[in-house]
Ligand SMILES: Nc1nc2c(c(=O)[nH]1)N(C=O)[C@@H](CNc1ccc(C(=O)N[C@@H](CCC(=O)O)C(=O)O)cc1)CN2
């Protein structure tokens with residue numbers, strides 16, 4: 756079979772979708788972020804959650820940060836990459852911790868200090884950045900395996916720990932992603948246009 760007919764590899768899919776996402780204009784980004792946050796704010800899962808993992812957007816990702824203003828009484832946490840290879844991320848309360856440091860991918864991270872620090876299992880809900888998703892809740896990330904490793908405990912005990920919510924622009928939706936044995940399924944995916952309840 757010629758290459759052009761084959762399903763795109765994970766790497767090709769990442770490249771295509773990341774380029775499309777980076778191409779979104781500033782006006783589109785602002786509107787998409789507001790629509791996403793308005794939709795998320797209505798979900799019972801988010802209303803119930805008190806300790807929420809969020810992310811600092813990069814590479815054209817949709818911006819979830821307006822949720823902080825909407826929910827001043829909830830606590831939000833940013834991921835901090837593990838120091839040791841193959842370890843899990845920790846989540847630091849923010850704002851509160853200083854955001855001075857950029858990690859190896861150029862993403863700002865809070866600096867551990869006196870601020871509240873949580874393990875992945877200690878959060879109520881996590882908003883996961885992603886490159887592509889499908890309506891069944893499969894997620895393709897940047898390829899580091901950070902979220903998969905951090906929430907691997909949910910494969911053994913799906914009821915434990917946070918509700919995992921994928922966050923994306925609508926253009927990041929694909930019909931079906933190949934699922935790897937280590938992939939952690941998403942319960943919800945929220946975009947600027949829709950909310951997907953998976954499975
Ligand atoms: N906003 C945000 N924060 C996040 C993630 C994310 O996807 N988005 N992550 C989700 O896991 C973790 C970081 N994972 C990342 C993995 C790879 C690259 C990246 O840019 N890779 C380059 C290769 C460069 C290199 O190896 O140095 C690339 O693909 O171009 C970025 C983040 C934690 N924080």
Ligand SMILES: Nc1ncnc2c1ncn2[C@@H]1O[C@H](COP(=O)(O)OP(=O)(O)OP(=O)(O)O)[C@@H](O)[C@H]1O
Pocket residue numbers: 885894895896897898899900901902903904907935937938
């Ligand atoms: N639970 C796990 N235990 C050990 N290794 C893992 C685990 N989950 C993922 N990995 C490793 O991480 C690598 C990257 O996985 P994958 O390409 O699915 O990451 P991703 O979901 O795209 O990335 P991210 O979660 O950082 O956005 C895989 O090659 C796999 O070996």
